[in-house]
Amino acid sequence: MPTTDKPSRVLTSLRTAVETLARSGPLTAPELAKEIGIPRPSAYRLMGALIQDGLATQQPDGAVSLSTKWLHFGDQALATATPWFHHEELLRSLRDSSRLTVYLSVPRPQRTVCVRRLHGQGVQVLVLHPGGSLPLHLGGVGRITLAFGDEEPEEYLAAHHPERFTPRSLETRKAILDDVALSRERHYCISDEDVTVGVGAVAAPVLTPDGQFLAALSIAGRRDDIVGREKDLARQVQTTAAKIGDTAEV
Structure with missing residues (x-):
């Protein structure tokens, strides 16, 4: 029976993270981890990847929000x-x-x-x-x-x-x-x-x-x-x- 591979799980978590940020607005990594049910280290990695690619921005208080690049x-x-x-x-x-x-x-x-x-x-x-x-x-x-x-x-x-x-x-x-x-x-x-x-x-x-x-x-x-x-x-x-x-x- 086929199993879900790791890349698919990562993409699912990333999609869920983006949808959550779009719905809830800025969140910290611990808040995001709690919202979507993933470990805090995973939330930090997802947010870091979004920020690195210009898809999210980090605010002075550490919270992360989606960037305007999504509008394009x-x-x-x-x-x-x-x-x-x-x-x-x-x-x-x-x-x-x-x-x-x-x-x-x-x-x-x-x-x-x-x-x-x-x-x-x-x-x-x-x-x-x-x-x-x-x-x-x-x-x-x-x-x-x-x-x-x-x-x-x-x-x-x-x-x-x-x-x-x-x-x-x-x-x-x-x-x-x-x-x-x-x-x-x-x-x-x-x-x-x-x-x-x-x-x-x-x-x-x-x-x-x-x-x-x-x-x-x-x-x-x-x-x-x-x-x-x-x-x-x-x-x-x-x-x-x-x-x-x-x-x-x-």
């Missing part, structure tokens, strides 16, 4: 998710004209993952961040992905128990399927406090000229900045989504 890795990883996208200026133009935060998200099994976010007004109240994800029955980008993506809504509902983020989250099978039908009819959807109380969004699908779904595009901000402007904002998002789809290099 994250940006590179997100970029590989949209090799067809080469027009950041379209997102900037949408952000500037709407003054809202712009999101571009790509489909993943039972979720949608944010790969671009351009800050607009009211960004402090927004939940989704680059690399973050939402289930397909929530938020503008999630619900548009469910309506236009490859994943069948019925199969999604059969495999995924819809969770609620707020009292206005879609939860029942009928409500979700009705929303899919309405999104397909209008070619956009409105998110009204279904992810975060006080926050709204308008989303549209990014499609190739032959109808292939590539991503969900949305603008989001305070609910007061959305309500009453839904149709105008929808036109802006749809126009930008169409330009992105037409210029995508698939």
Whole structure:
């Protein structure tokens, strides 16, 4: 029976250490050892390796935190998710004209993952961040992905128990399927406090000229900045989504 070799154990400990530092913030070696259940000497070696490679920095009190070098890795990883996208200026133009935060998200099994976010007004109240994800029955980008993506809504509902983020989250099978039908009819959807109380969004699908779904595009901000402007904002998002789809290099 095969056994786990030492390099694999080291990599597992290193991954766990990085995840713990990302979640908890700066830790000393003894604190890290306790958090992930490894001997103190091992924690010192892991932290030393991270610092030596520029992946972590040591503070005056001895605690260690992840360095900004990880941001570069994250940006590179997100970029590989949209090799067809080469027009950041379209997102900037949408952000500037709407003054809202712009999101571009790509489909993943039972979720949608944010790969671009351009800050607009009211960004402090927004939940989704680059690399973050939402289930397909929530938020503008999630619900548009469910309506236009490859994943069948019925199969999604059969495999995924819809969770609620707020009292206005879609939860029942009928409500979700009705929303899919309405999104397909209008070619956009409105998110009204279904992810975060006080926050709204308008989303549209990014499609190739032959109808292939590539991503969900949305603008989001305070609910007061959305309500009453839904149709105008929808036109802006749809126009930008169409330009992105037409210029995508698939």
